[in-house]
Every structure is written in C-alpha cells, then in structure tokens.
Amino acid sequence: MRRVRVFLMALVLVFALGGCARRPDPAPQPDRSVVVGFSQLGAESSWRIANTASMVDAADKYGFALMMENANQKQELQIKSIRNFIASRVDVIVFSPIVETGWDNVLNEAREAGIPVILMDRMIENADEGLYTAYVGADFYQEGRRAGEYLVKKADALEAVHMNIVEISGTIDSTPMRDRRRGFLDVIGEDTRFTVIASVSGDFLRSKGEECMSELLSRFGAEGIDVVYSHNDSMTLGALDVLDRQGVRPGKDILLISVDGEKEAVQALKDGRVNCVVQCTPALGGSVMALVQGLVNGRSIPKISHPVESAFSDLDDPAGPEPEGF
C-alpha cells in the first residue's frame, strides 16, 4: 500500500516538473491566410487619411492580409473594387460607401458569392438588411444634434435675439451629410431665434470649404452671417482662411461650429477661432478587424457598432478634459 502511495506521489511530481519545464507556447502567428478586401472612398480630408491608417494598422495587428483600393471619391471605382474582391474570393469585404444609394447590385453579387460585407464609416439607404453583415461607424444624427445643442446654449449665453446660419455641408447624399444636417435641424428647428439662410456643399474638401465661404460672404456680407455650421474640419479650415483674408474675426464676428476633431481644428478651438468641434473618430480599424476575426471564427457579430463620442466647445469648463485631436 505504502509503495503504491510513493509511486503515485512520484508520478504527480514528474507531471508537475514536466509542466514547469515545458516551454511557453509560441506567440500566435499572424493568420495571413485571412484576406480582407477594403475599398476606401478617397483621401479627401485628414479624417479620411487617419481612418485609412487606422485600418492598415489594425489589419497588421490582427495579422490579416489587406487588399486595399482607394476610389478617389468615385462610386464607380468603389463598385469596381468590390467586384475585384469578389473575383479574388477574399474572406471579408469592408467598404466605406461614398453615398447611400446605388449599391444593391454589387452587394447582391457579394451575397451570392457568400462573402460577408462590413460597412465602415458610412451607411447605405433603405438597405435590405441581408445585403450587409455589420456596420461600424459614428452616429451622425447624434453628432448633428450635438452641434445644434451647442448653438442653443451659445445663443442663450449671448442672449442672442436672432441668428442667421449658413451651412457648408459634406458630400451630397452621404450619410454624414444627411444625418449631421437632420440632427442639427431637429434641435434648432422649432427655435425662432435661428434661420438657416443658405446651405451649400463643400464635398468635405478644404479647397471647396474655402470656395463656399467666399461665395457666402459675397452673397450675404459678413454682417449677414452669424454662424457657420460646417460638416467637417477640413472645410472649416478652408473657411477660416477666407475669413482671415477678408478681415472677419472667426469665433467672434462669426461663430464656427465644426465636426471631426483633427489637430488643426482643435488648436483653432483653443485659440478661440472655432467655437465648437463635434467629435467624430476616424479610429475604426480596431473594431472592424475585431468583427472580421469574429466572422472568421464563426461567431455571430453585432449588426451596428458606434464609437463613443462627445463635443468640445468654448462653453466647456476649462478644468474639464482636453480634446486631443488626430
């Protein structure tokens, strides 16, 4: 009996020591066999450039091979890229639809080929839910509301009786353009202190923001405009250049409300040249690749994921959190 016990103890010891001596498992090797086809819509703004970098970094971290094509703001090129990804039999397609309509045929082709599609950043209109597997991007309607809520508070603080607003919008029929407008109007709509006197599209481009601002100033004069609501920082920075040249004091003579949170705009906010920056994060790559990993592992993934965002303005408590900018 005693001998059996000794033998068993020895056996336990051998296993225990064996366990200690075992080398740690090697670090997981990147799975380059997973191929992600990514159609980026363009390089129109700092936001877009940071977003592309975030996708490339995250794919690298997850060890996925990224087939990336940039469409230079042309929908036909995005459709061509998606067809190319289908023909190449990628594992997952990710794309940022430049506008909301016109995707049904190509997305049906992806569905027939059995390739899941993740919409990144922008949505598609009235989509048959089966045409895409998931959406990862901002809640643009809430961003628009945050812009409107800031303006209401600012008007209260200034005891403004009436304010003329001009809107410089993003790419017509894109999700951020539609929803940033809708959210903003839903907040200020019933308030008789506000009138939107013009809405022009600057296509999210700095150069067009500049053109739009010049045109608006020549149409209404600086005295005729109290507020510029610009759908992104690039266009706001273009507008600032024009205001500077024309001797109008941005942030004082005319209030500026912007969206995104790129470094230059955050600096302009700190300098009092922009009044409010609604945050929209371009860092979506990590969430997208986590979903790709989930799909590859056969897990079910959430249909809609929004990043947590806020807004920064000249009404904030100076002791509060500092915006970082990207």
Ligand code: GYE
């Ligand atoms: O605000 C703008 C970019 O779709 C959220 O597109 C994106 C927008 C962003 O060009 O700067």
